[in-house]
Amino acid sequence: MNRVKITYAFLSALAVAIAMPLVAQAKDLGNGSDPDNDAPLAALEKSAVPNPTDNLITPEKANLGMLLYFDTRMGGDASDSCASCHNPKQGWAFSDPICRGYPGTVHWRNCQTTVNSAYLKKIFWHGSTTSLEAQVFSAALGAVSGNGERDVMESRLQHIPYYVKEFRKVFGSRQPKIQDFARAVAVFERNDLIDTQSPFDKYMRGDKKAMTASAVRGMKVFNGKGNCIECHNGALTTEEKYYNLGVPNPPEWDESGLNQISYRFENYAKGVTEKLYRNTHTDLGLYFQDKEASTKGLFKTPPVRYLSYTAPYMHNGAFFTLEEVVDFYNEGGGTNDPWGTKTKILKPLGLNDKEKADLVAFLEALSGPEVRKDLKKEPKLPEYAPLPNTAYTVLAPNAKYPFYHHPDGSKAAFGPQIMARN
Amino acid sequence: MKKLYSMPLAVASLIAFTVPAQAGQEIGALPAVKYDKAKAALGKRLFFDPRLSGDAAISCASCHNPANQFSEGVDLGKAYPGTRHYRNAPTVVNTAAKKKAGVAWFWDGRIGTSLNDVTRNEITETIVMNMDMRMMQERLKQDPVYVKMFKDVGMGEPSNGKVRKLIPEYLKSLQSKNVPFDQGKLTASAKSGMALFKGKAGCVSCHNGSLFTDGKAHILGVAENPKINSDPLRSVTMHAQYIFLGVQNNANLRFDVGHHVVTKKDDGSDYRSFMTPTLRELKYTAPYMHNGMLATLDDVINFYNNGGGIDPNKDSLMKPLGLSKKEKGDLKAFLLALSGDPLTGPEYVLSSSKIKDLSKPYAAIKNWRKTPN
Numbered sequence: 114m115n116r117v118k119i120t121y122a123f124l125s126a127l128a129v130a131i132a133m134p135l136v137a138q139a140k141d142l143g144n145g146s147d148p149d150n151d152a153p154l155a156a157l158e159k160s161a162v163p164n165p166t167d168n169l170i171t172p173e174k175a176n177l178g179m180l181l182y183f184d185t186r187m188g189g190d191a192s193d194s195c196a197s198c199h200n201p202k203q204g205w206a207f208s209d210p211i212c213r214g215y216p217g218t219v220h221w222r223n224c225q226t227t228v229n230s231a232y233l234k235k236i237f238w239h240g241s242t243t244s245l246e247a248q249v250f251s252a253a254l255g256a257v258s259g260n261g262e263r264d265v266m267e268s269r270l271q272h273i274p275y276y277v278k279e280f281r282k283v284f285g286s287r288q289p290k291i292q293d294f295a296r297a298v299a300v301f302e303r304n305d306l307i308d309t310q311s312p313f314d315k316y317m318r319g320d321k322k323a324m325t326a327s328a329v330r331g332m333k334v335f336n337g338k339g340n341c342i343e344c345h346n347g348a349l350t351t352e353e354k355y356y357n358l359g360v361p362n363p364p365e366w367d368e369s370g371l372n373q374i375s376y377r378f379e380n381y382a383k384g385v386t387e388k389l390y391r392n393t394h395t396d397l398g399l400y401f402q403d404k405e406a407s408t409k410g411l412f413k414t415p416p417v418r419y420l421s422y423t424a425p426y427m428h429n430g431a432f433f434t435l436e437e438v439v440d441f442y443n444e445g446g447g448t449n450d451p452w453g454t455k456t457k458i459l460k461p462l463g464l465n466d467k468e469k470a471d472l473v474a475f476l477e478a479l480s481g482p483e484v485r486k487d488l489k490k491e492p493k494l495p496e497y498a499p500l501p502n503t504a505y506t507v508l509a510p511n512a513k514y515p516f517y518h519h520p521d522g523s524k525a526a527f528g529p530q531i532m533a534r535n
Numbered sequence: 536m537k538k539l540y541s542m543p544l545a546v547a548s549l550i551a552f553t554v555p556a557q558a559g560q561e562i563g564a565l566p567a568v569k570y571d572k573a574k575a576a577l578g579k580r581l582f583f584d585p586r587l588s589g590d591a592a593i594s595c596a597s598c599h600n601p602a603n604q605f606s607e608g609v610d611l612g613k614a615y616p617g618t619r620h621y622r623n624a625p626t627v628v629n630t631a632a633k634k635k636a637g638v639a640w641f642w643d644g645r646i647g648t649s650l651n652d653v654t655r656n657e658i659t660e661t662i663v664m665n666m667d668m669r670m671m672q673e674r675l676k677q678d679p680v681y682v683k684m685f686k687d688v689g690m691g692e693p694s695n696g697k698v699r700k701l702i703p704e705y706l707k708s709l710q711s712k713n714v715p716f717d718q719g720k721l722t723a724s725a726k727s728g729m730a731l732f733k734g735k736a737g738c739v740s741c742h743n744g745s746l747f748t749d750g751k752a753h754i755l756g757v758a759e760n761p762k763i764n765s766d767p768l769r770s771v772t773m774h775a776q777y778i779f780l781g782v783q784n785n786a787n788l789r790f791d792v793g794h795h796v797v798t799k800k801d802d803g804s805d806y807r808s809f810m811t812p813t814l815r816e817l818k819y820t821a822p823y824m825h826n827g828m829l830a831t832l833d834d835v836i837n838f839y840n841n842g843g844g845i846d847p848n849k850d851s852l853m854k855p856l857g858l859s860k861k862e863k864g865d866l867k868a869f870l871l872a873l874s875g876d877p878l879t880g881p882e883y884v885l886s887s888s889k890i891k892d893l894s895k896p897y898a899a900i901k902n903w904r905k906t907p908n
Contacts, residue, residue, distance in 0.1 A: 186617070188617075189589050189590065189615070189617065189661070189665050190589065190590045190592070190615060190616035190617040190665070191616065191617030191618075192590070192616070192617065215589065215590060216590035216591070216592075217586070217588075217589065217590040217591030217592070218670065256589070256667035256669070256670045257670075260589045260590070260665060260667070261661075262661035262665070262775075263778075264661065264775045264776070264778040264779040265617075265618060265661045265662065265771070265772075265775040267775070267778055268771045268772070268774040268775035268777075268778055269771050269775075271771075271774060271786060272767045272770060272771050272774070287786070288786045362904075366903065367899065367903050367904065368899055369897075369899055370677050370896065370897025370898050370899045370900070371896070371897055372899075373677060373897075373899060373900055373903060374670070374673045374674055374676075374677045374897065375673075377673040377676065377908050378667075378669055378670050378673045380908070381669050381672070381673065382667070382669045382670075390908055391907045391908050392907060392908070393908070394903065394904045394908075497767035497768070497771070498767060499764055499765055499766075499767055499770065500764065500767075500770055500789065
């Protein structure tokens with residue numbers, strides 16, 4: 114289903130008049146019938162990982178990116194890293210409904226796993242960035258996430274000799290540059306945080322014993338009666354479009370002052386109208402991105418891969434188990450729909466207990482072994498050191514004030530001479 | 536300048552002979568600055584509130600500490616967690632007078648004279664309080680005490696723009712009090728010191744006006760603080776500023792460029808130039824100079840008596856002064872007479888019980904879904 118937009122409505126109405134093939138799309142605006150071709154489920158292959166020509170994958174770059182991913186100095190107060198929220202011990206995600214945030218704050222949405230993020234074309238729950246490189250900065254700089262600043266982070270990198278050496282080798286720059294931090298992290302994610310070895314993937318590659326009989330039945334429900342395939346399709350199990358499912362609001366917003374602060378902050382910072390700022394108490398979702406009334410409360414369909422490690426689920430962590438998620442869909446979604454934007458696709462499914470259990474078994478079969486389990490033990494990070502060729506002070510005998518000398522001790526020097534070519 | 540002090544005639548004629556008097560080189564009492572007391576009280580709470588920093592760890596008062604007459608009492612400041620500062624935190628007493636005197640802010644003079652600008656800069660500066668002011672606004676709106684206080688001063692609901700007006704209102708209340716110099720109560724020694732200040736020692740060339748500063752940058756040859764290079768966190772902070780401010784060849788610099796960040800001279804002849812600081816409240820604000828390298832006023836006087844430090848571009852005004860021991864003592868007496876009472880009373884400092892309130896968890900707004908944001 115395409116996003117319901119006024120412009121689309123106009124185009125569709127025009128299309129109805131002049132071209133029969135588009136009638137289905139026009140109809141969808143009214144009754145939620147299936148207008149688009151759903152790519153069949155398929156095994157996910159590592160060869161399908163994008164390899165952008167301006168940031169090619171190399172093992173050295175991936176390893177550098179791995180260290181940077183864990184480096185707490187890549188944030189505001191040097192206390193948390195990418196791994197603090199996209200945590201290898203928690204499915205490379207965070208296991209609270211609402212993600213922890215920067216110290217002194219709390220986040221406002223559920224944290225998504227970085228596993229298989231390499232395949233995504235749109236990132237974040239409302240698709241606000243379109244590349245891993247851009248995502249790194251959104252997360253590292255945002256007030257409720259990393260709250261870092263490019264200048265300080267770049268300066269920190271330049272004071273860590275191991276990084277100076279590695280950035281020079283990997284990127285050819287004289288000094289570490291902050292944009293290369295994001296490039297290295299993106300390559301680590303593309304190279305290492307990939308799960309293509311789920312029972313489902315093996316099954317689809319021909320190992321018919323890889324999935325249990327229950328999971329195989331569950332796949333039929335997924336493709337048929339459950340109609341999951343309508344949105345969760347293709348090898349990645351998402352078509353990356355946006356829907357409002359009526360997911361209930363998180364109780365944290367009612368109960369916690371810190372959460373209320375972050376909620377208002379997001380509305381204010383994302384520039385909604387004053388009327389919306391004053392009166393909204395539900396996540397506006399895609400509206401933040403394109404500011405069209407019809408997109409209030411819409412969220413991007415996430416992959417259903419790697420779910421075994423990434424509870425709780427939905428954009429605000431409303432559900433702790435896959436059983437709850439299946440029940441939610443079986444009931445035709447939720448009722449939290451203040452703007453009347455809930456998708457018509459969701460209808461009560463009438464699944465019986467066996468079908469529900471089979472569906473859960475299939476969803477579990479979409480997770481392979483834990484990715485880079487070894488990194489649950491965090492890597493040792495390279496340390497700061499004074500800049501090379503740093504002049505030092507000595508207090509000469511009988512001298513009232515310290516003078517600078519060159520490191521070789523040869524000659525007193527003060528002024529522009531105290532420079533070193535790195 | 537309301538009151539101008541005239542030198543004793545005999546001394547004046549002597550000075551006139553050695554140092555030609557120049558326009559604008561008078562010193563005088565501080566003009567009183569008017570402010571709104573209720574707004575200043577609200578600004579005071581903001582000044583002491585660590586929730587105005589990104590991770591809620593430090594407030595304005597963490598570095599501008601009333602115990603040190605609103606300076607920090609250490610050579611180099613602490614800065615935001617994860618960084619360490621590379622400069623000395625100066626007093627904020629009498630800063631409201633800077634505007635009238637046309638004295639730009641910070642040791643490098645990179646911000647103009649607007650307190651609103653300075654407030655914004657320090658709250659949002661990555662190496663100082665690292666705050667997204669939109670987040671700050673929503674934090675304030677979550678605290679019923681602020682909501683009431685803002686309303687009571689007639690400013691409606693809290694916003695970041697209002698904070699930028701209210702902290703300056705509090706800063707205006709931080710004015711020197713009972714300063715012997717301003718009151719004309721100088722001891723004989725201090726009077727002699729004043730004559731030296733205007734004459735033989737030549738201090739008045741740069742330290743003039745009611746704030747005792749010419750608002751200009753000068754190169755004195757103060758030694759670099761070795762901690763800046765030996766402590767990577769301080770070096771990180773300095774170089775982060777260089778990256779931010781676009782300093783040429785920044786990765787290879789190993790010293791504080793000072794006012795160069797404003798003047799950006801290609802030959803670096805403006806390296807290590809720093810704004811002339813006020814001399815008021817010196818009694819409480821040791822250590823001295825932009826990097827705290829001089830521990831005591833005696834050190835400072837000796838430094839100038841020696842003609843300053845070493846620098847290829849040192850200001851030509853810096854020459855050995857040949858002050859006698861007695862003259863140094865008199866000069867010091869005069870400098871000390873520029874300091875008033877400690878501003879530690881309740882009108883200047885938030886009470887400890889109120890400071891405790893600032894670290895309580897935020898209460899949830901009741902019936903949130905039905906309450907307009």
